[in-house]
Amino acid sequence: MTFKTFLHLFIISIIAFVINFFLVENVIPKHELVKWTYSIANLYSMFFVFSVVIMSLLLFVRTKNLDYVGYTYLIATSVKMGIAYFLLRPILATTTDENSTEKINFFIVFICFLAIETLLTIRILNNKQ
Template sequence: MDLKRLWFFFGLLKYTIPVFIIHLLLFQLSDLKAAAQNFYWSIPVLYLIYFVFSKIILFLLVQVSTKNFDNVGMTFLVITSAKMAVSYFIVRPILNSPLENTIEKANFFFIFILFLTIETLITIRLLNKKQ
């Protein structure tokens, strides 16, 4: 993989690290800190899981774009659908929890949507590079 292709991976870091730091600092407030102690999945663990998912997705998309550029969009849809299926099993304990955990649900979906948005934006850049 040449250096021109690596900017996709650095783009992921560039967007996630500042949001991760702000997210952690936000949960250092007294009300949110108490709620975060009861989370099934901690914030760093969720960021790590979705960061790894995103790295895999972007790696596969870059590989597909070098071999057959016409299949990048379809590959993105298939891989993202698979990620959503795996995400369901990750969020299931949160949804089935008997405790009132609205903050945890919102936290999970924020992280999921954040990484989905970043992956989509980077994929759009990848698709626009060929034009």
Template sequence: MILKKYNSLFTVFIAAIIGLIAHKTISHFIIPKEFEDSFVYSTLLLYVLFALLSAVIISLLIMVKNTAENSVGFAFLAFTTLKMGIAYAFLRPIIHTQLPKTPTEKMNFFIVFIYFLIIETYVTIRILNNKQ
């Protein structure tokens, strides 16, 4: 019974691990090694950051579901907006540099951001449908 309570968080972390492995494998063949070594944020750091943010958001959504079931959608929008603000704060150093690697690094950042947004949306839909 307790494991069912944490099923949504488990989904986030398993998806993060699978995504990281797939991302690193694909980027190994596409992104030049010198670009990846000079990124402001490594791919691993981005996955850890966004996995933690997603875990916090999902935990808060579960708490909202337990206290005010009709407010889960609004809470998801509010927390996602807050996450976008945090992501923008992390993205600023990348935006303000003009190096040959910058477009690749921006694309890498947004791929990770969108991947975790999809995961959060999927888990939120499961929470709303009482399948957590």
């Protein structure tokens, strides 16, 4: 279950990254991408690390007591949300029309990884072995 969970996380993250990368590279002008605070690769790397930490924590808690996996997920996701807010602050500080696409992209990546973590957590909770 452990290896399978991380494999699913990695594969889904790579697919999401490739789709997002090609959409952003083909839709957004290069002069706007240069001004972004975080590149797409940096965003995906940061959120992938957060997801690996959260999944590791959930799998560890699952070995101790399955009843606390849901609570651990809620707490870990809340901490991740707080960290994401501090990462988002430099983007929020600059208010330009060109910056709006960077904000939207940040939230898309955040929601994408939140959905991946939620689905994997549901699989952990449904597997009662």
